[in-house]
Amino acid sequence: MPFVLPLLGLAVFAQGTSEFMLSGxxxxxxxxxxxxxxxxxxLTSAFAVGMVIGAPLMAMLSMRWPRRRALPAFLIAFLLVHVLGAVTTHYGVLLATRIVAALANAGFLAVALATATAMVAPDAKGRATSVLLGGTTMACVAGVPAGALLGELWGWRSAFWAVALLSLPALLAVLRSVPADRAARISDAGAGTRGELRALRGxxxxxxxxxxxxxxxxxxxxxxxxxxxxxxxxxIGAGWVPAVLALFGLGSFVGVGLGGRLADTRPVPLLVAGGAALLLGWTVLALTAGNPVAALVLVFVQGALSFAVGSTLVSQVLYAATGAPTLGGGFATAALNVGAAIGPWCGGAALTAGLGFRSPLWVSALLTALALVLAGVAHGARRRTVRHGAPSAQDAPA
Incomplete structure (x- = not known):
């Protein structure tokens, strides 16, 4: 793996910390x-909306920029709005900074995915993706609890300052490490926005x-x-909640690493087995949540399975989007954030309906079951297409 990939992961860690830290x-x-x-x-909702809209939009706007210009530009914008957020006394300004930060985060991640996969061998996209997404999982493990601790000790503004300061070495590292090849523009295939959008219709x-x-x-x-x-x-006492959240984050870090090892060589078995295990795990956790030992074990296991399957799906999007190297990453980022917005809303609706604190787990099981059904229907349709004629490159199995 090129040395620049962990440096990009550091920037993703800072951005993931910013995205999740407001909960505390x-x-x-x-x-x-x-x-x-x-x-x-x-403020959290504004960030999520900015990520959903910003991922494809920022990817399209930056398609003609060299990567070494686009990545620092997004990082500088991200850093500056956190400084502004740390000093403002107006809610409207803080809300605006969250939207701009999300747009910068979305653009950076889309370009970083394109950069990472372009710098590795054609059959190593899964490992490259796992390095970047590892920054997000480390934000869950360390960044979010650290932000909550800073907020408790020195106020919420200190957490914003910390994110800005953490972005600075990532910015310097990107400036020093990303190749300065003028030809290395984000849209290397020369397809342009329309060509990439056509490629995304597969x-x-x-x-x-x-x-x-x-x-x-x-x-x-x-x-x-x-x-x-x-x-x-x-x-479990409320004082243990940060440790439980960190346990889920630790599982997600392990899952991203596992996904990175298998996503390039055995993606289909990983997705099939992992998806089935996810459904079983959410169901068992909903049934056994009253048992502390079972709950803690399953929190770790479900974190690992969720991110192993999720990171593998991202890498498969990048494999499938060879004709849209930039917008593929942008739309993958948008899809993940659509899920991150809709999932909690569905869980909250179940709680509001009086279905109890286990109900979000049943919602998670239902969403996973829908994913498995969709995958099964798509597989059946592809097999029928194969029987009636050769599939296109977009429809061929990974």
């Missing part, structure tokens, strides 16, 4: 800015994006409501 800072932000907690919560690619949204929706539905689950159902 909302009460402090609400008190400081004299707003309601629900208004503070909209049925297999559309199915992979839908699967990514469903699996990530299941992941974040359960993750969002782990705290009330373990305190109200499992009976």
């Amino acid at each position: 800072l909302l009460p402090d932000i609400a008190r400081d800015l004299h707003i309601s907690v629900s208004a503070a919560g909209s 049925p297999r690619l559309v199915v992979l994006l839908l699967l990514g949204a469903l699996v990530n929706g299941a992941t974040f539905c359960a993750f969002t409501y782990l705290a009330p689950l373990v305190t109200e159902v499992t009976g």
